[in-house]
Amino acid sequence: MPRKTLATFRVSSLSILDAAGKVDPNLDPKLPAKTLQQMYSLMVLARVFDDKAIALQRQGRIGTYAPVKGQEACQVPSALQLTKGDWLFPAFREAAATIAFGIPPERLLQYWGGDEQGSKCAADKNLFPVSIPVGSHMLHAVGASWAAKLRKEKAIALTYFGDGATSEGDFHEAMNFAGVFKTPTIFLCQNNQWAISVPRERQTAAASLAQKAIAYGIPGMQVDGNDMLAVYVATKEAIARARAGEGPTLIECFTYRIGDHTTSDDATRYRTNKEVASWKKKDPIDRVRTYLSANNMWDENQEKQLQLNTAAQLDKIVQAYETFPKPKINDMFDYLYAQPTQELVQQKQELTS
Amino acid sequence: MPRKTLATFRVSSLSILDAAGKVDPNLDPKLPAKTLQQMYSLMVLARVFDDKAIALQRQGRIGTYAPVKGQEACQVPSALQLTKGDWLFPAFREAAATIAFGIPPERLLQYWGGDEQGSKCAADKNLFPVSIPVGSHMLHAVGASWAAKLRKEKAIALTYFGDGATSEGDFHEAMNFAGVFKTPTIFLCQNNQWAISVPRERQTAAASLAQKAIAYGIPGMQVDGNDMLAVYVATKEAIARARAGEGPTLIECFTYRIGDHTTSDDATRYRTNKEVASWKKKDPIDRVRTYLSANNMWDENQEKQLQLNTAAQLDKIVQAYETFPKPKINDMFDYLYAQPTQELVQQKQELTS
Amino acid sequence: MTNLTLIQAVNQALQQEMKRDPTVMVLGEDVGKNGGVFRATEGLWQAFGDERVVDTPLAESGIVGVSLGLAVNGFKPVAEIQFDGFLAPAFDQVISHVGRIRNRSRGRFHAQLVIRVPYGGGIHAPEHHSESPETYFVHTPGIKVVIPSTPYDAKGLLLAAIRDPDPVLFFEPKKIYRAFRQEVPETDYTIPIGKARLVKQGHDITVIAWGAQVRTAEQAVVQAKVDADIIDLRTLSPLDTDTVINSVTKTGRCVIVQEAPKTCGLAAEVIARINERALLSLEAPVARVTGFDTVMPLSRLEDSYLPSPERVVKAIKKTMEF
Amino acid sequence: MTNLTLIQAVNQALQQEMKRDPTVMVLGEDVGKNGGVFRATEGLWQAFGDERVVDTPLAESGIVGVSLGLAVNGFKPVAEIQFDGFLAPAFDQVISHVGRIRNRSRGRFHAQLVIRVPYGGGIHAPEHHSESPETYFVHTPGIKVVIPSTPYDAKGLLLAAIRDPDPVLFFEPKKIYRAFRQEVPETDYTIPIGKARLVKQGHDITVIAWGAQVRTAEQAVVQAKVDADIIDLRTLSPLDTDTVINSVTKTGRCVIVQEAPKTCGLAAEVIARINERALLSLEAPVARVTGFDTVMPLSRLEDSYLPSPERVVKAIKKTMEF
Numbered sequence A, B: 001m002p003r004k005t006l007a008t009f010r011v012s013s014l015s016i017l018d019a020a021g022k023v024d025p026n027l028d029p030k031l032p033a034k035t036l037q038q039m040y041s042l043m044v045l046a047r048v049f050d051d052k053a054i055a056l057q058r059q060g061r062i063g064t065y066a067p068v069k070g071q072e073a074c075q076v077p078s079a080l081q082l083t084k085g086d087w088l089f090p091a092f093r094e095a096a097a098t099i100a101f102g103i104p105p106e107r108l109l110q111y112w113g114g115d116e117q118g119s120k121c122a123a124d125k126n127l128f129p130v131s132i133p134v135g136s137h138m139l140h141a142v143g144a145s146w147a148a149k150l151r152k153e154k155a156i157a158l159t160y161f162g163d164g165a166t167s168e169g170d171f172h173e174a175m176n177f178a179g180v181f182k183t184p185t186i187f188l189c190q191n192n193q194w195a196i197s198v199p200r201e202r203q204t205a206a207a208s209l210a211q212k213a214i215a216y217g218i219p220g221m222q223v224d225g226n227d228m229l230a231v232y233v234a235t236k237e238a239i240a241r242a243r244a245g246e247g248p249t250l251i252e253c254f255t256y257r258i259g260d261h262t263t264s265d266d267a268t269r270y271r272t273n274k275e276v277a278s279w280k281k282k283d284p285i286d287r288v289r290t291y292l293s294a295n296n297m298w299d300e301n302q303e304k305q306l307q308l309n310t311a312a313q314l315d316k317i318v319q320a321y322e323t324f325p326k327p328k329i330n331d332m333f334d335y336l337y338a339q340p341t342q343e344l345v346q347q348k349q350e351l352t353s
Numbered sequence C, D: 001m002t003n004l005t006l007i008q009a010v011n012q013a014l015q016q017e018m019k020r021d022p023t024v025m026v027l028g029e030d031v032g033k034n035g036g037v038f039r040a041t042e043g044l045w046q047a048f049g050d051e052r053v054v055d056t057p058l059a060e061s062g063i064v065g066v067s068l069g070l071a072v073n074g075f076k077p078v079a080e081i082q083f084d085g086f087l088a089p090a091f092d093q094v095i096s097h098v099g100r101i102r103n104r105s106r107g108r109f110h111a112q113l114v115i116r117v118p119y120g121g122g123i124h125a126p127e128h129h130s131e132s133p134e135t136y137f138v139h140t141p142g143i144k145v146v147i148p149s150t151p152y153d154a155k156g157l158l159l160a161a162i163r164d165p166d167p168v169l170f171f172e173p174k175k176i177y178r179a180f181r182q183e184v185p186e187t188d189y190t191i192p193i194g195k196a197r198l199v200k201q202g203h204d205i206t207v208i209a210w211g212a213q214v215r216t217a218e219q220a221v222v223q224a225k226v227d228a229d230i231i232d233l234r235t236l237s238p239l240d241t242d243t244v245i246n247s248v249t250k251t252g253r254c255v256i257v258q259e260a261p262k263t264c265g266l267a268a269e270v271i272a273r274i275n276e277r278a279l280l281s282l283e284a285p286v287a288r289v290t291g292f293d294t295v296m297p298l299s300r301l302e303d304s305y306l307p308s309p310e311r312v313v314k315a316i317k318k319t320m321e322f
């Protein structure tokens, strides 16, 4: 039966640097070598940090940890573009973004080591604490960036979340508020194909997560999340739009979680080695090294140097973590309110006397 | 910057019977006169019932009431197509749908009169009670229709809600579950342009509510909600798809709430008489009468007879309502659990002794 | 000084604080042009415009979550949740985030925000419009819970709440929004959060209530012809235990009036504290007059559900005669 | 008879009931192929297939709301909420709908559904994974709240919960999921909902606990060398008041161990009922050993937050010496 067409929509996708390390010359953002090398180095640092964190967990030196391996290219090129005054709202798998944002990585260990002090970022960094309840933190990004807009500042908020998070009601409310109030918010969805054991197809019947933006009247696109350049470009454009007052953007980074969901998980229970292996071939770091080397922006010597530096840096990080003072029992009473209530004072006394 | 197109989407709209009572011959479903007359009569009954309910509220004979006036064509042609075993999940403005579904209208008065007994529908009718929390009941429709599907029955669920409801997280979760599990659920959104005083544009930056279906990978369309035939056709198709195992549909009925939000509201505070007047010209009942008359399916005599019958019916409805026994104090204790707890038994005793 | 109703006092507090502090924002459903369904925000949108008085989409979790984001970035949102029953969709944001951000970030961020909620029964409204959900929030760490019972207190407590550096859930007893007027100074004043009000002093018994039930308690005390301390808790979290204990130590008898369902209501906590600190003073069990452990009924049975002066009188008599 | 852990007993109950009753369904996040993050649903998907063991989208309100719809149309869903802290997003569906549908429809519809939730601290998990939210639901009409503390009870109570015609929130103390084994009959048996368990009989004092804290209570009683009644409440709503009162009437002294924050916790309600029905038997104030009125800390401070046998011993001594 014929009907009128009310509207048509188009969802685009972007990939620039392919798995073989080849750049699409038409799409190449032509970044300075320094920027490329910096992003590469940060991704390498995030990778070794991640491995180390898992090792520390196995040794009982930190608690549960959620590895980022495989998703470094979603996080580093996006977080790195934030500038002073901008806000970052992570979920719980954002070690790479946190490091790229300039937070001392030992703070991450402190947090995952079971001390809230790890979440107390420096006064000049607007890093929100890890948000464990899936999907719940995007609303905070909307609010914080709205505040900046109301004060006519240029600051924006960037928030990370997973494919699973798009199923939560709060995702919907956040996207919808952002659309209505045109807040300068970048919604960066890391579609890593799995929410613990639940595959992407079980999260939604939509063919892409990017198309969910249509429901909110905001731009949405899909990018190769293992492609540092595509993520860089997409985020750059979204940030520019946000700063220009043009509102929010949803970016779906199509990627893969190479490791277990967390150190408590055993991913072999629900997915095949073959699948994992096929994604390892699309490693986001390898392809950058290939590309940089092939284009004379990186050589073996530099690689060796980087490995050495990174290892040394990692040692320092772990050392710094292990020299943090232990949390005090008082901490759990003293930070709840600006002034502890009489009841809390009593309870603290009761416990510590 | 060029990009690949990942996907394109099209949202369609449908209108068949225009405000002047003219049918688009290409789209005319050519329903039997009897069906048309039945729908017309039910819409007329719903209209007078609505006016009466408001009057009863003004006289203190029922409590707060949410008028349906202007939205009869969204409800009657859709609810009327439900058959035995089907489920109806109303929000709170569904007097017309409830009547068309075959529920004695005095039950509506009993409910709005402040007695839960009004929500106890007959055993052979699957009418869920009025759901006051906006947006929360669509999940129940998804669950109930999923149950039917799991048992391989043909039954479906039809749920009504407003434009405002699309902003709630539960709307999102319901649409998403329905998409994932391909449940036989019809989501009928009555976009009546207002959520109390908040206009449609403030609910979402999306240009239509129909396009929200894209986020869930399910079909969505917009229809003229003041057009009985368009609603009939759209619902019929959606029901057929649902019964055939093809899953859910979102239908946005573009309509208008002619009256106040509820009897506690004063709509003149937030919208213009001009706007209301312009929508009165699109009245969903008038255009059907014009159409039926012009096509020899209705004459003045029939109209007179209908008015008389309806008035008599209305009297009976009010009379039936007023002869319902008063709710007993025990009722609030006796229906909470299958067996009242010891505590409830005591509390009841305490109160009634 | 003007004679104001409770809701007018709320409105005046909002007006004055928005004028005084440009970071105060009001947001919620229908709070703008419509002035709120109870008219608490009447005139604000006209006075302060679209950016400071914001009609939001219909999404309570969104309202609270976005308010938290606004708060951590320098605003002082006063969010309205239209009715008590619609706090439930925002529950996760309140307990998982609003009440935790200071602690979670070890003080790096905090949430200076107020959530205003018309509260309780007595107006024969539809289902979910007459709830008393305070227990959920008093039990939750990190949030303060305040409820005025007079116009004077409403203004002073609301100003204190907006200025409090921590999140405050501000319940407004809708039954008495317009029930009576009281002299309310036009000047700026606050009433400290965390302090109960001794409504009336007496010797024989302590009657404790909050919100609209303070009036029930007052009426019952008159009817029962007892010489009672009447305590209006005023802040439910943190509780002013000292005022309760001082009174009960003096009177030895106590009746608590609570509109919410009985089990695990706030009255139980008050009893637990009396048990802990004044057990030996008790001459009789502390009595509870409460809503019942069932759903607040629709209007026809509402009056049977709510504590009545008669039920309170009965409890007073029983306690006196124990 | 087999020696089972608590989680194995849960698993066995689910296996057996799904075999017995084709309308029982299991749904939630990761309950299928993965068998649940704690493996409570291990093997079910393999045994009963995709339609009866359903991995859902990541949306708790959705899980509960859809379960209600399934329940009113003839299924008996056993929904899993992955951790206690993630009940909060489903709060509105639980309190506004699940607990009300029978009453709201005057019996025309009801919700025979179970919501299983791993509960409480003690496993050094991340934030929101160690909560004790029972108060929220015990205060809410229309829902039953059950929590086993042994493998034997876990099976019998879960079977009773699934067969109960009303909605049951079934908390599982995750700290003791694998802490010990117990003989659990393979046969079908139920344990009545609403009845506490007398863990041990004594004369000097009554110690009340539930969930993992029953073990804390037992250890403390040994350490304190007192002759105590130990009561495992087992059902938190409806409370078995008689068992509590009988014991306290006998012993005259009582300590309650509660993992949740102190204020407005279930212990307060137990105290209120003792006050109402056994005040004159009390030889000392009823003592509470509880979590504190702050957020459950991350792992480093978790053990300081949780009630310890030492703290319970201290309370027992203080109560005995009062």
Ligand SMILES: Cc1ncc(C[n+]2csc(CCOP(=O)(O)OP(=O)(O)O)c2C)c(N)n1
Binding pocket: A093, A132, A133, A134, A135, A161, A162, A163, A164, A165, A166, A192, A194, A195, A196, A257, A261, D029, D058, D060, D082, D086, D089
């Ligand atoms: C509200 C809520 N429900 C459940 C969980 C338990 N949980 C933690 S992570 C996770 C899966 C998240 O998937 P996704 O959003 O895709 O992020 P990813 O882990 O893949 O990065 C679940 C179910 C949670 N943390 N919060």
Ligand SMILES: Cc1ncc(C[n+]2csc(CCOP(=O)(O)OP(=O)(O)O)c2C)c(N)n1
Binding pocket: B093, B132, B133, B134, B135, B161, B162, B163, B164, B165, B166, B192, B194, B195, B196, B257, B261, C029, C058, C060, C082, C086, C089
């Ligand atoms: C969760 C929730 N929040 C707020 C309300 C108060 N309220 C009742 S109806 C309504 C507006 C609903 O708008 P819409 O969904 O468009 O339906 P309409 O009233 O236009 O039919 C509001 C805000 C409510 N009932 N439930």
Ligand SMILES: [Mg+2]
Binding pocket: A162, A163, A164, A190, A191, A192, A193, A194, A195, A196
């Ligand atoms: Mg994922």
Ligand SMILES: [Mg+2]
Binding pocket: B162, B163, B164, B190, B191, B192, B193, B194, B195, B196
């Ligand atoms: Mg509307």
